Amino acid sequence: xxxxxxxxxxxxxxxxxxxxxxxxxxxxxxxxxxxxxxxxxxxxxxxxxxxxxxxxxxxxxxxxxxxxxxxxxxxxxxxxxxxxxxxxxxxxxxxxxxxxxxxxxxxxxxxxxxxxxxxxxxxxxxxxxxxxxxxxxxxxxxxxxxxxxxxxxxxxxxxxxxxxxxxxxxxxxxxxxxxxxxxxxxxxxxxxxxxxxxxxxxxxxxxxxxxxxxxxxxxxxxxxxxxxxxxxxxxxxxxxxxxxxxxxxxxxxxxxxxxxxxxxxxxxxxxxxxxxxxxxxxxxxxxxxxxxxxxxxxxxxxxxxxxxxxxxxxxxxxxxxxxxxxxxxxxxxxxxxxxxxxxxxxxxxxxxxxxxxxxxxxxxxxxxxxxxxxxxxxxxxxxxxxxxxxxxxxxxxxxxxxxxxxxxxxxxxxxxxxxxxxxxxxxxxxxxxxxxxxxxxxxxxxxxxxxxxxxxxxxxxxxx
Numbered sequence: 026x027x028x029x030x031x032x033x034x035x036x037x038x039x040x041x042x043x044x045x046x047x048x049x050x051x052x053x054x055x056x057x058x059x060x061x062x063x064x065x066x067x068x069x070x071x072x073x074x075x076x077x078x079x080x081x082x083x084x085x086x087x088x089x090x091x092x093x094x095x096x097x098x099x100x101x102x103x104x105x106x107x108x109x110x111x112x113x114x115x116x117x118x119x120x121x122x123x124x125x126x127x128x129x130x131x132x133x134x135x136x137x138x139x140x141x142x143x144x145x146x147x148x149x150x151x152x153x154x155x156x157x158x159x160x161x162x163x164x165x166x167x168x169x170x171x172x173x174x175x176x177x178x179x180x181x182x183x184x185x186x187x188x189x190x191x192x193x194x195x196x197x198x199x200x201x202x203x204x205x206x207x208x209x210x211x212x213x214x215x216x217x218x219x220x221x222x223x224x225x226x227x228x229x230x231x232x233x234x235x236x237x238x239x240x241x242x243x244x245x246x247x248x249x250x251x252x253x254x255x256x257x258x259x260x261x262x263x264x265x266x267x268x269x270x271x272x273x274x275x276x277x278x279x280x281x282x283x284x285x286x287x288x289x290x291x292x293x294x295x296x297x298x299x300x301x302x303x304x305x306x307x308x309x310x311x312x313x314x315x316x317x318x319x320x321x322x323x324x325x326x327x328x329x330x331x332x333x334x335x336x337x338x339x340x341x342x343x344x345x346x347x348x349x350x351x352x353x354x355x356x357x358x359x360x361x362x363x364x365x366x367x368x369x370x371x372x373x374x375x376x377x378x379x380x381x382x383x384x385x386x387x388x389x390x391x392x393x394x395x396x397x398x399x400x401x402x403x404x405x406x407x408x409x410x411x412x413x414x415x416x417x418x419x420x421x422x423x424x425x426x427x428x429x430x431x432x433x434x435x436x437x438x439x440x441x442x443x444x445x446x447x448x449x450x451x452x453x454x455x456x457x458x459x460x461x462x463x464x465x466x467x468x469x470x471x472x473x474x475x476x477x478x479x480x481x482x483x484x485x486x487x488x489x
Contacts, residue, residue, distance in 0.1 A: 121162070126463075176230045258305070
């Protein structure tokens with residue numbers, strides 16, 4: 026009997042564990058979503074808002090490795106960033122402290138960017154330890170880089186010394202544009218086209234890593250937009266869009282960071298002008314109002330992918346049926362973490378739709394519409410390669426500083442531009458953890474207000 030009792034206890038424990046891991050929504054995530062929705066300003070509380078309805082937002086690291094070995098125009102780092110030495114122990118301990126706080130405030134399973142200066146200046150073991158610290162606190166890390174490292178570095182990051190896998194998957198965001206100076210083999214790019222072999226090589230390293238060692242990857246491409254290279258966006262997207270990147274983020278330049286590297290009138294570029302160039306590269310209209318993250322003046326995103334030579338949107342923000350699909354999606358998949366092993370993700374989806382069976386015909390109707398838009402024959406012939414197209418617009422440091430001071434002091438703002446800046450800060454989807462003060466700071470405030478003082482302090486504590 027004792028043996029049978031122990032067996033029964035083990036079976037019951039396994040069933041409870043299976044129920045927890047396949048639960049559609051984690052209670053902590055549900056609480057974090059409710060809190061995020063409550064914190065949002067009224068002007069972004071609408072049906073398309075993903076924050077508070079689907080995700081809690083995104084996080085980044087700060088003050089962990091500010092040094093970079095490139096010279097870019099513009100550069101968002103403060104003047105003292107390159108006076109701070111790379112120190113793996115500092116990086117890992119500080120990341121752990123920041124991620125512990127965001128885990129407590131935002132719940133598990135949120136996206137976090139391993140960002141600061143150039144991440145590949147960390148040794149492979151320190152880089153791996155930094156990712157490990159983020160995973161330990163149940164974040165989904167993505168390393169931000171200029172991409173100028175070789176396969177040996179990537180292999181040593183991904184694998185243990187004995188050749189076994191450290192990670193089943195890696196996520197990287199690589200920045201490639203002709204305003205970046207110092208890349209090996211092309212220190213002064215003549216134009217964007219000349220960087221295509223380097224973009225292709227970056228993706229090829231990760232394809233090789235998966236082929237040789239089974240480590241999967243998710244790759245994003247970042248691109249700073251100025252009047253010098255805005256016209257080249259379509260060609261970059263048409264060409265590099267097939268290299269293996271899963272996201273393209275185009276970021277109009279702002280007057281923030283090192284003012285010695287400001288070369289153009291960045292204010293000459295409107296959001297619509299940049300977005301029209303992205304649309305030209307995709308080959309048609311990009312529906313960005315179906316899902317909105319934060320403030321539309323900060324972020325636009327179109328979800329879809331390549332079907333043969335065409336980029337096809339997953340849904341159309343002008344189609345009432347797709348709008349109903351969005352509402353069903355938010356209701357059914359609210360806070361569900363699908364970045365899990367396929368069997369677990371399938372179980373979570375099954376339980377989610379079982380709770381809301383009315384979403385099943387809506388989802389089926391959407392799948393039929395998408396197949397028609399893409400062309401069933403083309404889907405069968407070419408498949409679907411998902412690529413999300415994004416525009417992120419940062420704000421000028423002077424405006425952010427003035428708006429932030431007003432927010433901190435509770436002052437009224439009469440200037441329309443500064444009032445808009447404040448509204449965008451209040452709706453920010455991307456924050457940095459400050460556990461010493463118990464606050465999450467919006468990204469633009471971090472770069473404009475906090476980075477200069479922080480990097481000056483680090484230059485004293487971690488001098489070269």
